[in-house]
């Protein structure tokens with residue numbers, strides 16, 4: 001049984017490195033476009049809202065300002081997240097992306113609560129003024145441009161399988177929705193009911209809190225190594241089960257590292273194959289999954305000859321068995337060349353490889369082998385002993 005992190009060869013590693021960098025660049029480009037638009041909207045709506053006396057538009061503007069801040073967080077963490085694994089972060093820097101997500105969520109929740117409190121204060125004081133018509137035009141521009149930004153961002157996010165970018169895209173759409181809420185309030189205000197404008201401010205604040213809360217929850221799940229979605233789990237398991245040499249699998253685990261998925265799995269292989277053949281199967285599993293499931297970046301495979309969920313009995317080692325046999329051999333011309341051990345079902349099967357004096361008759365050899373087999377069979381937890389007579393190397397004996 002062996003378990004270790006399988007190293008990819010250098011060419012494959014270099015390829016993965018450039019792909020990751022290109023991906024990080026593309027995410028950065030989309031995020032910059034969003035940040036640019038958020039800057040314009042934050043300025044336009046906040047200034048327009050203050051001058052045009054609309055609580056809802058100011059709330060929507062401050063919402064855009066907090067979005068600008070979150071774009072900054074994504075740009076920074078994405079740059080760090082795209083970096084190669086190093087000595088300090090041997091699993092890569094993907095978690096930085098998730099930490100950024102959580103920070104962003106906290107900012108949004110804070111801003112949202114602030115907006116709600118502010119609008120409620122205005123309603124309580126009753127200092128409500130009718131908004132200016134200009135505010136309606138500003139909010140319309142905001143709705144249209146944000147809906148466009150959603151479509152642009154979600155397309156790239158799905159192409160790159162970027163969770164954080166997709167969250168950002170949905171955020172743009174919720175921004176459009178937030179502006180729709182603000183618009184409703186402004187329209188109410190224009191018709192002579194400025195309290196609607198303030199109520200819309202509360203609604204916009206609520207949207208910001210909700211968006212922040214859901215982003216934060218997903219980030220928290222990823223940080224605490226919550227499992228990936230059931231559909232993805234089943235897809236990966238199905239692919240593993242189809243790899244040649246895989247008998248069964250158990251103790252399957254998958255978690256997110258930024259936008260990548262890491263898998264740990266125990267794979268059961270035929271119980272008497274060699275260690276190197278088992279390793280072949282493990283490597284085949286790793287490569288198949290990394291190629292077929294694009295979000296998975298690594299699979300750690302533990303090879304089992306049998307189902308071992310309840311645990312494995314630790315029995316004497318090969319050195320121990322070899323010295324026991326050596327102690328039993330008391331006659332010249334008999335040599336224990338090697339032992340093959342199959343530790344299965346809490347017991348051990350021993351194949352005893354013997355070489356005997358070439359002048360012995362087969363009967364003599366058999367008698368000596370029989371002696372070793374009968375004694376070793378009495379050892380604790382030995383289920384079977386089989387003697388294999390090895391011929392001397394070709395050419396070492398012959399007619400003299």
Ligand SMILES: [Zn+2]
Pocket residue numbers: 004005006007279283
């Ligand atoms: Zn390996």
Ligand SMILES: [Zn+2]
Pocket residue numbers: 063064067171172174175211
């Ligand atoms: Zn927003």
Ligand SMILES: [Zn+2]
Pocket residue numbers: 250251266267302304307308309
């Ligand atoms: Zn196992």
